[in-house]
Amino acid sequence: MTEYNPPISERETEELIEIANCNDENIWQREATLQAKKELVKRNISQEEQNEVIEKWDKILEEKLKEEAARLEKNKIESYTKLEMLRLFLFGPLIFMDQFPFGSDRFTLVNLRDENYYLKFKQRIILFILSFIAWFFFVNYTFEQTKKERQKEIDKIDISDWKTTHGYE
The missing domain is CATH 1.20.960 (Mitochondrial Import Receptor Subunit Tom20; Chain A)
Incomplete structure (x- = not known):
């Protein structure tokens, strides 16, 4: 079993949810995602609770994307003094x-x-x-x-x- 720094068991719950739900092996190795899933089970974090956190992140991301779109739209008509x-x-x-x-x-x-x-x-x-x-x-x-x-x-x-x-x- 590979040890990560910091160890998977010592990480915050939200970070574990991120690791466990990452499908890209270029970001997290498969072994790390499996260790994170096991740690979430140990901490009694259900899949529904994980989904709530992920939905919260999606809402935050959507708000930031809207803010960025509004900023870019505002930039269109900005002029030099x-x-x-x-x-x-x-x-x-x-x-x-x-x-x-x-x-x-x-x-x-x-x-x-x-x-x-x-x-x-x-x-x-x-x-x-x-x-x-x-x-x-x-x-x-x-x-x-x-x-x-x-x-x-x-x-x-x-x-x-x-x-x-x-x-x-």
Whole structure:
């Protein structure tokens, strides 16, 4: 007979009911379920009492499933605040690449989809697209301005001495 830790005989009655009524051998070995059933008989726990406990668990599970369904339904229409939208717009590329230095965003696009945040998912995609476009134009403009400044400095340089030294004039 296999000994479990803690021993089957020392476990709570509800845990014994769970073990005894488990039909999946990947969770509990057959020997453990048999020991649990024997222990329940020793404790005078009838099958009807076991069924009552199982029904109670089923009701609890059903309530939790209803609560989860209601939560997911509520998530469908939840929107970002204006401040969150501004943050996503300004730092979109950094947040997208998970390089945002001021705390990480708790939701990725995949998480939003999985948690049924359809409105937030759409808003986030739109904000990321707009953010990437804005950042592209900003970087491009900055690069062009830097090029112009550099060209101005080059144009200011007097190369007449160099030309005369090398015979260009």
